[in-house]
Amino acid sequence: MDSIITASYAVHFNEKGYEILNDQLVKNNYSKLFILVDQNTHNHCLPRFMGNIEGEYDFEIIEIEAGEVNKNIETCTQVWEVLSELDADRKSAMINLGGGVVTDLGGFVASCFKRGIDFINIPTTLLSMVDASVGGKTGVDLGSLKNQVGVINQPQLVLVDPEFLYTLSERQLQSGFAEMLKHGLISDANYWNTLKNVTNFNALDPLIHASVSIKNNVVVQDPTEQHLRKILNYGHTLGHAVESYFLESSNHELLLHGEAIAVGMILEGYLSYQLTGLSEPDLEDIKTTFLKRYKKVAFTKKDIEAILTLLKFDKKNSHGNINFVLLEKIGKPAIDVKVSSELMHEAFEYYAK
Amino acid sequence: MDSIITASYAVHFNEKGYEILNDQLVKNNYSKLFILVDQNTHNHCLPRFMGNIEGEYDFEIIEIEAGEVNKNIETCTQVWEVLSELDADRKSAMINLGGGVVTDLGGFVASCFKRGIDFINIPTTLLSMVDASVGGKTGVDLGSLKNQVGVINQPQLVLVDPEFLYTLSERQLQSGFAEMLKHGLISDANYWNTLKNVTNFNALDPLIHASVSIKNNVVVQDPTEQHLRKILNYGHTLGHAVESYFLESSNHELLLHGEAIAVGMILEGYLSYQLTGLSEPDLEDIKTTFLKRYKKVAFTKKDIEAILTLLKFDKKNSHGNINFVLLEKIGKPAIDVKVSSELMHEAFEYYAK
Incomplete structure (x- = not known):
């Protein structure tokens, strides 16, 4: 399927998407690569993702708890602290592998860490593929107020791989x-x-x-x-x-x-x-x-x-x-x-x- | 003194600065205006500021605790909660009246509230006038790590009024x-x-x-x-x-x-x-x-x-x-x-x- 490319963002699909992702990882020579997952995508999606990555990278996996109730500032703070402890710097990048909670929260965390590091979104739910993959909305909830805190910022790339849908109910x-x-x-x-x-x-x-x-x-x-x-x-x-x-x-x-x-x-x-x-x-x-x-x-x-x-x-x-x-x-x-x-x-x- | 104006931001000085600020407040017709202060600028700077505002506005004053130790995510969350409680919306604006803690934190809070509302910086310390007034760096500390979390985003306007320096040691x-x-x-x-x-x-x-x-x-x-x-x-x-x-x-x-x-x-x-x-x-x-x-x-x-x-x-x-x-x-x-x-x-x- 054809990629959807604009001046400020690009969405790629399937095998071709992995090719482009692999090229970008080489080209951008990130100092460190972090993968944000929740327990579900850690178990069910990370293995497939890793199987499609060429080259050797020391990925650091950061797992957050699944579910909208965890899409909040406290979770962001935990991730920012982990990034700091693991020596993330301005040339590091974060790969958000998950549904809307992971991509919305991960995009916000990356957009604010040291005033912004690169991030890549890999939506694993149908909802995040068709909705969160385009538009650059990032953010978290404040109490029961949805997406009350966030920024508009584009990922370096979005990869839509519908194979992940087989992991869903x-x-x-x-x-x-x-x-x-x-x-x-x-x-x-x-x-x-x-x-x-x-x-x-x-x-x-x-x-x-x-x-x-x-x-x-x-x-x-x-x-x-x-x-x-x-x-x-x-x-x-x-x-x-x-x-x-x-x-x-x-x-x-x-x-x-x-x-x-x-x-x-x-x-x-x-x-x-x-x-x-x-x-x-x-x-x-x-x-x-x-x-x-x-x-x-x-x-x-x-x-x-x-x-x-x-x-x-x-x-x-x-x-x-x-x-x-x-x-x-x-x-x-x-x-x-x-x-x-x-x-x-x-x-x-x-x-x- | 001449204003310093670029494509993405403007710094104005003294009386002329207040004139331009007053014009912008009329022109932008904000739904609500919030003024972020700490206890020091609340006491020592807010009266002078208010004295220079023409027209009638229902300003909501939000006070945070003074000092770098309070320039953190917890304080941001408190301010986001107050903004929500006071019905701030996307057409609201925040005026940050204070030193670097107030302008850095206030700029970050505004930049992320509902994915970004307008903000105006009025630096009241020499440090924030010469340093924080230009460049759009916003952010807060993470533990002892300075400015670890933030974004680059420009205020609508910066007003430098050196009269505020008389309040400083x-x-x-x-x-x-x-x-x-x-x-x-x-x-x-x-x-x-x-x-x-x-x-x-x-x-x-x-x-x-x-x-x-x-x-x-x-x-x-x-x-x-x-x-x-x-x-x-x-x-x-x-x-x-x-x-x-x-x-x-x-x-x-x-x-x-x-x-x-x-x-x-x-x-x-x-x-x-x-x-x-x-x-x-x-x-x-x-x-x-x-x-x-x-x-x-x-x-x-x-x-x-x-x-x-x-x-x-x-x-x-x-x-x-x-x-x-x-x-x-x-x-x-x-x-x-x-x-x-x-x-x-x-x-x-x-x-x-």
Whole structure:
């Protein structure tokens, strides 16, 4: 598959990706190479990765605990301390091998260590391949506030190797697939229709490439999220709040990111129907498609109140307003739409129906 | 005094600086304005600052504890939490009113909050006016390792108001003056000779402007410290190690930054004499000038060993080598000079003589 290359970053795929990675490791002559993993990718992905590396390097492996609850400043501090103890210097580089927690946190750690060292992202989940691999967003959570602390900074290179997907559960694959469905909703009705009917997750390569391309086209046009890039937040305004709430609330099962934004995409579909002209059939199509893949979540009145309170912390806010990305139709987004609190409550009612 | 303006940052002075600041606050229409202070600048500098602000703003004041020991990730996390609690959003801005701790830490906090909000630096110490005001270095310490975590990011504007210097002790002024003397050593023998004889700190305005201009000329040519900008590290390789050691060691009096790099400039003067052709009279001139202003520090053998151990963590290292900036003569630096451990020990002997 063709690499996706822009002035500030490059995403490479499969065997060719490893070739380019191996070349860059030789060319850049890093003083030291660190590989950041969690216990899962340490066990299941590192062996395959190492098997594709030519040449001899004294890799230092740094393992963090898996899971979104560990994507925080305390974990960053631990990694910074390990890097210091292991004599990392400005010419060292970090390879982040893992899902979004590892690549988001690892990218942030590298971007701030001694004011920035090189890093390479190797996403191992479907979610991180199609979402975190492009765009340079790095960061960690602050308490229950997602990605509250971070920077925009590009990795030296991203390598997408779909073989890693065989290490994932069906549930994790579905979670990543939600972001791909989002790519259809915000940019291409045909792509949405193709994805809707995908049941076999063993032949995703061309679809992953398509999703990365869609995201890339958006990010290239608006790297700092002034306007167009906001469309990538479809489903995420309410979805993030739902995710944060379930993350901090001890009496709820944990929702995966894709599961939370699937809820968000239905809720914001309803808002689109009310505010930006999304047709009723399109709305029903969105709801049916997501509920076929993702178990319906039961929200109590108290849950909904708490979720809407969390909303105000969302990064898309400014001057106290909450700006939504909504849809005019499937494939055509509208940005900066303000929504009343009443309508958000209605959206939860529609979801529950 | 003329503003110093480049493509990526601007430093303004005195009354004209306040005019421009007031204009920018109106123009940028920030959703919320935060002022970061420590207890000293809260008491001694904030009233003057507020007196110069036109228009009505609901400033939120965030106070951190004064002192280099608080320039760490824990303090950053506290400030990030306060910003979140006070509903800071992406269109908010932070005004850092203080010395290097406040501007370095505040710049880092702002650069990472929701992946970056605007910040304005108002240095209140001589050190931060002549050193931290230009160049975009932000960051905090990690344990005893200075500036181990940070990013390069430019403030929206820097305002230098030398009136704030009246709030400082003689010792603090001398500490800042060490960086100005460094500017002479690395770029201009005449400037060095002028500064050597300065005893009255009440008329520093033109010299501050000269020092900011020197630093600016260097940074503009090499913003990311690939080559020329390294000259600003003269005295800092050993000076930082001395400073770090005194910071973490409980049985030593605290050394101010300028006092530590004054030691470093004598030590590295000796290295320059041995390695890069600095003349004996120039070396004596450097030693005499600094020892006239800064009390000689007594180093035990154990101290020196510990300091040289800390050196390896210095950011200027790569591939395990320690690269020094030395002098060929006063006003003419040499970069990337490697120095043996023996010679560093000799330098401490020369310092003690």
